[in-house]
Amino acid sequence: MSKTTSDQHKSEKYRAGIIIMIILAVFTAIEFSVSQMGNWIVVLLLIALLKAYLVVRDYMHIGKLFSGEGEE
Numbered sequence: 392m393s394k395t396t397s398d399q400h401k402s403e404k405y406r407a408g409i410i411i412m413i414i415l416a417v418f419t420a421i422e423f424s425v426s427q428m429g430n431w432i433v434v435l436l437l438i439a440l441l442k443a444y445l446v447v448r449d450y451m452h453i454g455k456l457f458s459g460e461g462e463e
Contacts, residue, residue, distance in 0.1 A: 411449045418442050 422438050425431050447453050 408449065411445055415442055415445060 418438055418441065422435060425434050425438070
């Protein structure tokens with residue numbers, strides 16, 4: 392892999408991480424707003440599950456555990 396391709400790949404990963412961080416912040420603000428409205432446990436649970444999915448998928452790299460040795 393050339394240096395330019397490697398730098399582009401890193402840049403794309405960094406950008407994706409920032410976008411996911413912003414999405415998580417928005418969902419947290421929505422969670423806070425919903426919690427102030429009353430007893431909306433189901434909505435809060437769904438938002439929490441969605442946030443957990445995003446964290447596991449994008450920050451914990453669980454998919455790499457199930458890929459082949461040289462794959463990414």
